[in-house]
Amino acid sequence: MAEQAHAPEHPAYPVGLRLSGRRVVVIGGGQVAQRRLPALIAAGADILLVSPSATPSVEAMAASGEIRWEQRRYADGDLSDAWYVLIATADTEANAEASAEAERTRTWCVRSDDAGAATAWTPATGRSEGVTVAVLTGRDPRRSAAVRDAIVEGLRDGTLAAPHHRTRTPGVALVGGGPGDPDLITVRGRRLLAEADVVIADRLGPRDLLDELPPHVEVIDAAKIPYGRYMAQEAINNALIEHAKAGKAVVRLKGGDPFVFGRGMEEAEALAQAGIPCTVVPGISSSISVPGAVGIPVTHRGVAHEFTVVSGHVAPDDDRSLVDWPALARLRGTLVVLMGVDKIGAIAQTLVANGRDPHTPVALIQEGTTAAERRVDANLATVAETVVAEDVRPPAVIVIGEVVAVGPRNRQ
Template sequence: MPAARLSHSVARPLSAELDLAERRVVVFGGEPAALRYLARLGRTGAHITVVAPAVCPAIGAMAQAGRIRWHERAWQPEDLDDVWYAVACTPEHNEDIALAAEHKRVFCTRADTQGAADVRPDHPAQGVALIGAGPGDPDLITVRGRELLATADVVIVDRLAPLALLADLRPGAEIIDAAKLPYSRTMAQEHINEVMVDRALSGRFVVRLKGGDPYLFGCGFEEVSACAKAGVPVTVVPGVSSALAAPALAGIPVTHRGMAQEVTIVSGHVPTDHAASLVDWSALGRLRGTLVILMGVTHVAKSSELLIRAGRDAATPVVVVQDAATRFQRVLRSTLADLAQDCATHHVAPPAVFVVGPTAGLEAPQAPDAAEAPHTLVP
């Protein structure tokens, strides 16, 4: 049985507005408003540190993933030592931080002095826009989605939406972290609906920004229904789903002539033996086409076991794509029999997409002058 192979790939780098690559920057403050600055700084390749006694869940997730450092405490002047750039995004301390930065000759941006002007293009949008932002790369949002986002008064954002999009919001836009982290602190769906409707009824244009497509495991219809019940008009903007984008970015077609004529997309977030599970894993094991599993990391061992028991060959190829369409994208090649162990060995973590079936064994040929292939690890 072939050994699992893990490859790392780097997405096309974001355009940098500041020459801060490999340099230290610090952001003071952990509220959702800081996400705008973290998104912009994330484009630069800087080494980012957040200093705040507490942070919103989206920033916490960035720290947990190792993409930023978080000092869980109040700010102190020493935080500005050897720093190239600072952002003061904690209103009660911004003036003191700015004065300390000036004393240490560190360029500092104060969030409370930004965005005095509020200039935006005329737009017919009102109420709520439910926008699918795509699988990870901010450039994969639709043109319509980007246009509406640029005019938003309020943005309610999920962790899996490309946070880099927040860097280009108009001045004064309110950012609300929906905090829908798996198996962690959550903002109940009912509360999200209430906030969305409340802001819209106050006359503000609200964008509900989601990763992927809002109607594929995204609670989009629940949110549209809540708006309709409150009399709030909704514009739905579909997005590119990771269910199809992640395999494509890993070089895997979900259909292929003579090999796969069907694609089944399922959610794996509910335990396979739980009463709330609506997935017929036995039926999936009898299918011969491509199976795409979203949100399946936690229960990968049981789902793999059930698929094999129901008839899928243990040697069926599987590709796992983690953090698709981002510079952190990783691709793991395995088999159904070895999948759970390989995921544990290589520390596969959400968000990850599993592609199961014969097409997962295909590898796109490289042209002689193509870019260097991602580095491959063989355990």
């Protein structure tokens, strides 16, 4: 007997209970029941709560009909026909009596007051994308919760790769990768990237994320280097369609947001015409995130009540321009120019010629949110020569307006 007392405890056997329509008895209506009842309700259990009192949240569950509540102390026979029982009261005597009945009736029993006297333990559970994570670490619930949280967070943000196999539908996800910092991609975007078979990536996408991909993932460089080599949009569309039709999960990783001066809609239309399922995952646009990263708010109380984002890839006097530059010059808010480094001189000149103050502050943020980020300040009168003198190169976000002078950097 002495040897048995010191023998190592056998580990709990993990199992998932299917409780839909089956009777579950909960004894005690306090904080423990309040935490455990939602999962039992979600499992479809037929729940009987036995307790003289209950928290307001538990009372609400009873009032809404999610559980049945008998407002009294436990009595022998309450576990009749139960498949599972949770004992969670401060009444030690009632807990012992209910536990003894569970033992007699061979009903799996969880005890919040005495895990050693229970026949079942409740794991720390979490859910992500249809996956239920349940963690048991013996009698260390805090460690169980910590392990659970780490796994669920990894599944949600894609750092823990667990791709679908049986239920995955081939198709294309147009994923906005954000302004460049890999931490600024959305949780959904990162998860889809972790599940991809093929990634077609832009130069302005978060390149560091590509290093995290498993070796079997095919990465196709669709970089569109300004004024240099590029992959034609038609070729990108064809690559998306070809790999999706081959049964692959394809991610089109784009910088910023797919529909903000990207050609995401062209790609979505091509996929639709080919009958390929397409998911659009919005991304954080560099038009707001890059200024914010260097302390420039695009709006600020008492300074700017509006901001306008425009493309500067063609000059104001170019017949192809769709921007009403004279109208923009008359606005009092913030103007954010993307893809306009080499045209900023003409843009500034046009704004001033149409009424914008030449002393209006301008900030140029190159490689925003990345390790190479730098900010160069000027105003409309000096920005053309400043770009040349400081050798500002794309990609850079240009912010024009009084908000450039707002923030801690300008209050030192």
